[in-house]
Amino acid sequence: MAKLFLICGKGGVGKTTNASAVALALASKGEKTLLLSTDFTPAIGDVMETDIGSEFTKINDYLTAMEIDRKTITERWISKFGPDFHQILSRLVDIENLDRESENSLLEYISSAPSLREETMLDFIVELSENENYDKIIWDSAPAGETLNLLNMPSLLKKHLKSGTKIYDSLDKLTKFRSGRKSISKIIDEWAELSDYISRYIKENAAFIIVTNPERVVYSRTKDIYHTLIDYRMNVHGCIINKIFRNISDKTFKKQQDKALKDLYNLFHKLPVAELEHSIHNVNTRQNLEKTGQKLIKKLQIS
Ligand SMILES: Nc1ncnc2c1ncn2[C@@H]1O[C@H](COP(=O)(O)OP(=O)(O)OP(=O)(O)O)[C@@H](O)[C@H]1O
Ligand SMILES: [Mg+2]
Known part of the structure; x- marks a missing residue:
């Protein structure tokens, strides 16, 4: 079982939200977890509704969070x-x-x-x-391009x-x-x-977890990210298809979402895939995030 999980994907797909959800769920199971952000415009603090910053910050008994900033990196260097x-x-x-x-x-x-x-x-x-x-360690990375540069x-x-x-x-x-x-x-x-x-x-x-949305443009970028990771011989562990709209009445919209979902399942046919509905109830409170995270860690076999 991997210890270091890197949450990656195109900008805005839900990396920080899902990284936080997974970290909360792991901690609720008694695993000592570090939630780490290397995005220089970090948002874990916003999701957790608490100040985090570049120090190790205790969220609860089992969860610590840290947003690495430029200054920390310079000092360390x-x-x-x-x-x-x-x-x-x-x-x-x-x-x-x-x-x-x-x-x-x-x-x-x-x-x-x-x-x-x-x-x-x-x-x-x-x-x-x-x-x-x-x-x-759950590592919430910067949007795809920067993370891929980082690995190279x-x-x-x-x-x-x-x-x-x-x-x-x-x-x-x-x-x-x-x-x-x-x-x-x-x-x-x-x-x-x-x-x-x-x-x-x-x-x-x-272990890389790719977060994506069922949308044509996001699919294209996700495909590039996936192939780049495979080219670098990285271990892609699973995928989260986030922000799925259920009960869509608009036929064109539904058709487009269905097509993107089909393409994503084809792309990730060898990997565990977790689906998450576009719903404020998945993300609005720490308690709900933890529940979302519990679904994710089970489906993606993170724990
Ligand atoms: N399943 C969901 N349902 C509803 N809203 C969601 C869901 N997942 C994420 N969001 C919302 O989408 C927005 C972007 O999410 P988030 O910040 O996690 O994305 P990100 O991939 O980390 O973005 P960035 O690339 O800018 O770091 C936030 O407002 C978040 O609350
Ligand atoms: Mg983010």
Whole structure:
């Protein structure tokens, strides 16, 4: 049974709502659950009707939530990779003579590069997932494009790092080796290894749940997401078809919804699929969300 579930899908389909529902239901069964958002415009707090933010926030005895923000990622990058970077920079430029503030802003600037930010985010999630504190982590991701970029990042970063090997080797030769310091090549090798590890970890340990709606345009995007995940060899665990309208009187609308439903079932014929009606009663209170989540975890075999 997977521990890390990544809820993904096109914008607005109901990722945050369903991630929250699943997390509440797991917690109600006594599973220690972390509900995590990596969307920089997070909404778990809105759904749960409580302030969450970037700290670990207790929702109840079994449920903790956290909305990871840019600042947390930058700080984490600086504390984890900053010293290595400092070392590399100090071989190239006279960083030792920079004042603290300039040095910090330099590091902050470097760490805000998109690939490093995403890599740091994944590194953080892998660390949380390896942590024994939680039985399950439900990860509410940003709309599809960003999440897919995120998953591609470790291999891109590794390729990039590796392509610089010759340069780092020559820099190592040029610069005087001071004892107690790692060579640039060694630092880069370690980063590339970490990238590899993160990639492998996500492939082997993350179970993806795709949220979608029975609508032509959403179906098209869902199909792309599904195929991209399969191309990346990710483990797609199941699908939630959310916002289904029952009792439609408009024939054209009904026909379109039926067609999208049929297409979605064809696409996901090998996977468990949970259906959810478009109804305020599925999502309006924490109690109702928990009930919705209970249906979802049963149907999707999450617990
Ligand atoms: N089954 C449902 N019935 C009625 N309304 C729903 C249902 N599921 C979600 N909603 C509503 O749809 C809206 C979008 O939901 P949500 O924020 O969960 O989507 P999202 O995929 O996380 O969006 P984003 O991509 O912007 O993060 C919210 O107003 C939510 O209350
Ligand atoms: Mg959301």
